[in-house]
Amino acid sequence: MTDISTTLEALAGVEVPTLGHFLEDGFCDTGIARVQHEARRMVGLAHTLHLATPDALAVNRALLELPVGAVLVIEVAGGGHAPVGAVTAAVAVARQAAGIVVEGPVTDAGQLRSSAVADALPVYSRGLTSRTTKRLGTSSDGLRHPVQVGGVTVRSGDIVLGDENGVLVIDPATLDPDLIERARRSDADEPALLDQIAQGADLARLLPTSPEATDRKA
Numbered sequence: 001m002t003d004i005s006t007t008l009e010a011l012a013g014v015e016v017p018t019l020g021h022f023l024e025d026g027f028c029d030t031g032i033a034r035v036q037h038e039a040r041r042m043v044g045l046a047h048t049l050h051l052a053t054p055d056a057l058a059v060n061r062a063l064l065e066l067p068v069g070a071v072l073v074i075e076v077a078g079g080g081h082a083p084v085g086a087v088t089a090a091v092a093v094a095r096q097a098a099g100i101v102v103e104g105p106v107t108d109a110g111q112l113r114s115s116a117v118a119d120a121l122p123v124y125s126r127g128l129t130s131r132t133t134k135r136l137g138t139s140s141d142g143l144r145h146p147v148q149v150g151g152v153t154v155r156s157g158d159i160v161l162g163d164e165n166g167v168l169v170i171d172p173a174t175l176d177p178d179l180i181e182r183a184r185r186s187d188a189d190e191p192a193l194l195d196q197i198a199q200g201a202d203l204a205r206l207l208p209t210s211p212e213a214t215d216r217k218a
Contacts, residue, residue, distance in 0.1 A: 028150025036118040042162035044098030050142035054081035058139035075147035076104035086111035105129040
């Protein structure tokens with residue numbers, strides 16, 4: 001079996017939309033979008049938290065157990081409270097997280113979009129709000145529970161990828177290593193294809209019109 005760190009490293013070199021040519025499932029709906037206008041690509045293993053109530057203390061516990069290189073994935077019941085803001089993001093950066101994905105809104109957009117955060121921590125959510133979680137102490141059993149984000153079930157240990165186009169979740173047990181190599185080849189071929197189009201090449205020759213040419217993006 002391929003080591004998971006090797007798999008993550010390989011996926012980090014693949015454009016997420018390229019994987020969309022080979023995979024059908026695992027793509028969060030378009031409501032889950034990156035908060036920052038510019039941020040690095042997100043690749044890591046999910047560290048999940050289901051918030052049955054808008055409890056900030058449960059978020060703090062999840063942050064303190066956040067592994068290096070993990071993606072914190074939070075589902076907020078009701079979807080009306082922001083579990084992530086400036087302080088949460090700063091802690092996640094300090095924990096060397098790979099990113100944050102929230103089924104629900106976040107807050108402190110200005111700080112999340114600052115270069116100090118955006119360069120280190122991509123953040124995805126369903127929007128923005130000023131209503132935040134509270135110190136309730138009422139959500140104590142949601143850490144590492146499966147969550148629903150953008151219509152996709154996410155479990156701790158799933159691979160989570162993201163870029164400006166959205167978020168993709170992959171169960172590592174079902175990932176075909178050959179798919180990664182095919183996607184890398186497709187990425188490698190794309191600059192030459194774009195150059196040929198720009199140079200006025202015969203489009204009928206370049207564009208596949210039958211299913212046999214499955215590795216070409218066009």
